[in-house]
Amino acid sequence: MSKPSDHTKSSPSQSAKVRAQKRGRWAEALTALVLRLSGHRILARNFKTQVGEIDVIAKRGSVLCFIEVKARADAAQAAAAIGARQRQRIQRAAELYLCQNPAFQTCDVRFDVALVTGPLHLTLVRDAWRPG
Secondary structure (H helix, E strand, O other): OOOOOHHHOOOHHHHHHHHHHHHHHHHHHHHHHHHHHOOOEEEEEEEEOOOOEEEEEEEEOOEEEEEEEEEOOOHHHHHHOOOHHHHHHHHHHHHHHHHHOHHHOOOEEEEEEEEEEEOOEEEEEEEEEOOO
């Protein structure tokens, strides 16, 4: 039986990155589930553009929500992970989404943050910021 070559082994930093990506995917799936259970319709997940990315786009009634999901050890770390530049990128991506989906242009727009601090612990911060 042959040994795997050295180039197939992952470094500690790669495995940490993979774990963080898995944690992020889990947090986004949990957020989408919680939103669906609270009456939201999930319109998109991982909406990527050249100007930015939006983790979850959901609609409930006449409110269109652009949700950034952060998974960290505690809520303070998660909230601190969303800086002004990231908010601007999300806002630009939201503008592009609205241009591509004119049916939603009459909706009220809200920017929310989902703070995931455990396997099943999610805090949804509604109207976390306003464009400006």
